[in-house]
Amino acid sequence: MHTGSVRFIIEGLSLERLINQCVAHGIMLESVVRPGVRSICATVSSADYPIIRDFASSQGWMISVRRITGWPSIRMFAWRRAALVTGVIVFLALAWYTCNCIWSIQIYNAGPYIGEVRGVLRERDVRIGRFGMWIDVEDLRVALERRLTGLSWVSVSKDGVRLKVYCVVGTPGVAGGGDASPGDIVAARDGIIESVRVAAGTAAVKQGEAVRKGQMLIKGEERTWQNETNAVKARGEVIARVWYTADAIIPANELITVPTGNAAERKVYVTPWLEWSPDSVPAFEKMDVSVRTLPIGAVLPLWARLESYEEVTFEERVRDEASLQAEAALAALRLAREEAGLDKPIVDKWVEYSMMGDGMKAHVTLELTEDIATALD
Amino acid sequence: MLKFKRRAIRHAQQFGLPEDVLLGLPRLVMHGNTSLSLENHKGVLEYTPTRIRLRTGIGTLTIQGEGMSLAQMGRHDMLLRGAIQSVGYGT
Secondary structure (H helix, E strand, O other): OOOOEEEEEEEOOOOHHHHHHHHHOOOOEEEEEEEEOOEEEEEEEOOOHHHHHHHHHHHOOEEEEEEEEOHHHHHHHHHHOHHHHHHHHHHHHHHHHHHOEOOEEEEEOOHHHHHHHHHHHHHOOOOOOOEHHHOOHHHHHHHHHHHOOOEEEEEEEEEOOEEEEEEEEOOOOOOOOOOOOOOOEEEOOOEEEEEEEEEEOEEOOOOOOEEOOOOEEEEOEEEOOOOOEEEOOOEEEEEEEEEEEEEEEEEOEEEEEEEEEEEEEEEEEEOOOOEEOOOOOOOOOOEEEEEEEEEOOOOOOOEEEEEEEEEEEEEEEEOOHHHHHHHHHHHHHHHHHHHHOOOOOOOEEEEEEEEEOOEEEEEEEEEEEEEOEEEOO | OHHHHHHHHHHHHHHOOOHHHHHOOOEEEEEOOOEEEEEOEEEEEEEOOOEEEEEEOOEEEEEEEEEEEEEEEOOOEEEEEEEEEEEEEOO
């Protein structure tokens, strides 16, 4: 491969003969100057230089290279600085590799399925540090859709070093009750009607009436002046008193760890591919472990993980009843609030306690008013 | 031979034909006094920064000047740069 040029100086007598020989062989000379009476300096393509060197050796002229440009000079530079060039190539290869790895996995709107989504990702070895080109997003999407039937829609995409999993949790349909038909409005849950406001259709319930989930509240039909019935899509608001319940059981005994006083530290150097530590894991039977991670590789994916080990023993302790009840009530209340919706005002609440085997059970009932009307279509 | 060449030049002029192409005559183009391009040369006889002598089909072309150099030198054409003072045929 000769795509460069060579500037040479040739010394001897009758150097015009060299120019004529070059011309006769079709060699293009450039920037021909005479620095002295017995020397000529010129530039030729690197492909023609060996021919001129042969002329010089046959005529007894002394030839020497002044400068090489183009690809041959790059090749010489690479040959002389092999370690530097190798380092640059390795750095670029590593940079390219790290830029093509997955460094963040983001799961959106998976709701209660987030653990299962993570499980499917784990099964398919989709993890941080995995080379992105080896992850088949379409295959992953199909696997998520097949495994998680509770999701109505899944999308998996790679965005640079991020893997994004978008989910939509499926909403179960409302079971129709009695003679309800599409276009009617039914009760989303059990309750006692507080008020009915009909925008379209005919009210099927009245204030103070107890309704069951799925019962028709507003019928999707209206009567005309001629006593004819027209089918309409029912619309309206049905406010009812509803109740949400939740249970929480807190164990009566608690297991606590008591430090024995023995402690150790361990430093682990971590890359996405391997881990190395100069220290071994301490041989404690039971221990508390705390971990701190420090990035030490600047732009390279290298971390130092500082692990602190503290030997402990387990002791079981019986908790007092008041704190048990308080904790169980708080947990049950939180569950009930999550089910009811955190933004809704609570009208009333009850908490009942009972001992269940080894734990304290709290049963919370929340009363609140809300619109229970839901379309049946 | 010279008689034949003169006759050929005369005929080419009569018929309006390009003499440099037909007879291999040198073709000189000068840009001011700083560069000169020459086609149909037949080799270099002498090359110094002040004097360049070239062989052509109709004799020796002598160029005199200062700081002259051959910017390009090909099989049939060349480009010369420098402060050209005179161009003439003969020794």
